[in-house]
Amino acid sequence: MTEVPDLTELLADSPTNWGKWGPEDEVGSLNYLTAEQVLRGVSLVKRGELFTLQRLIGDPKGDPVWPGRSPATKEMVWDESDWDEGGEGPQFPGGLHYADDKLEAFLQGSTQYDALGHVWYGGQIWNGYDARTTVGGLEKASVEPIAQRGVAGRAVLLDLARWRGVEALGPREAFNHEDLQACAAAQGVELRPRDILILRTNHLELFFRDEEAFYGDFGEPGLVYSPELVQWFADMEIPNLVTDTIANEVTYDPESGAALVLHNALMRNLGVAFTEICDVEKLAADCAADGVYEFFYVAAPLKIHGASGSPVNPVVIK
Numbered sequence: 001m002t003e004v005p006d007l008t009e010l011l012a013d014s015p016t017n018w019g020k021w022g023p024e025d026e027v028g029s030l031n032y033l034t035a036e037q038v039l040r041g042v043s044l045v046k047r048g049e050l051f052t053l054q055r056l057i058g059d060p061k062g063d064p065v066w067p068g069r070s071p072a073t074k075e076m077v078w079d080e081s082d083w084d085e086g087g088e089g090p091q092f093p094g095g096l097h098y099a100d101d102k103l104e105a106f107l108q109g110s111t112q113y114d115a116l117g118h119v120w121y122g123g124q125i126w127n128g129y130d131a132r133t134t135v136g137g138l139e140k141a142s143v144e145p146i147a148q149r150g151v152a153g154r155a156v157l158l159d160l161a162r163w164r165g166v167e168a169l170g171p172r173e174a175f176n177h178e179d180l181q182a183c184a185a186a187q188g189v190e191l192r193p194r195d196i197l198i199l200r201t202n203h204l205e206l207f208f209r210d211e212e213a214f215y216g217d218f219g220e221p222g223l224v225y226s227p228e229l230v231q232w233f234a235d236m237e238i239p240n241l242v243t244d245t246i247a248n249e250v251t252y253d254p255e256s257g258a259a260l261v262l263h264n265a266l267m268r269n270l271g272v273a274f275t276e277i278c279d280v281e282k283l284a285a286d287c288a289a290d291g292v293y294e295f296f297y298v299a300a301p302l303k304i305h306g307a308s309g310s311p312v313n314p315v316v317i318k
């Protein structure tokens, strides 16, 4: 059996954007989304129609999560039963009753933005910060600066499943930047520098159909690492990669066997923001119906101090 190379070795010559936006930068390629890019996105709003891309938290059909994480659990703290005879509901003048509940959740356990400091190798995270800055909470490149900044611009949906003529891509099905370009051409949309890319595989359909099969043969479809693909992302100045899978890329690189190579080549090295576990089904159906695959995208994760990620409900406006 061939040995899996260390990411330090595999990505030794991979481009980085470290230092490009100064030694204190924590939002990476989102810097590409200048006011001009925001207005470029706004100019695509034609019908005033909104699409929200977050998956339901606490879905009765289940919440897909990365193996080893557990879905969020929501618990009622107060509800009407607490004011029943002998109940402990707090008493307020005037007879106020109310519902309160709480959520225990992995911050990467639902539709989410990853912080740029979420993954690393070789002891350094985005921009060269020491990986020890993650101990006890991310001091650098947490999700907080992304949340403070917000994300908006022109986005393009690339419907890989429809383009390949299937309902959903299967485990480990790979595609690359040339496929993205071919898919865009088939959809009649131009990919431009600084576009936010939204990729549809519909792979999570398998989770909802057969959860045991989904985890039994876990290996997501998605973009696959190559030096050319990474260079294409760098040249195109892609700020944000948004997908409907749990981890935005083929889980294990079929060539080297290494796990989540693009998390490192794109997020850690180029500073590309990752948005994962999105539900793009309604948006994709609408794009197929009207033939318009470009639109305004806006999102802001929650402002959580020192967090490695945060839930988000991105909004697309056509």
Ligand code: UVW
Residues within 6 Å of the ligand: 066, 108, 114, 118, 119, 246, 247, 248, 263, 276
């Ligand atoms: C891991 O980091 C394992 O995955 P994700 O980016 O989906 O949170």
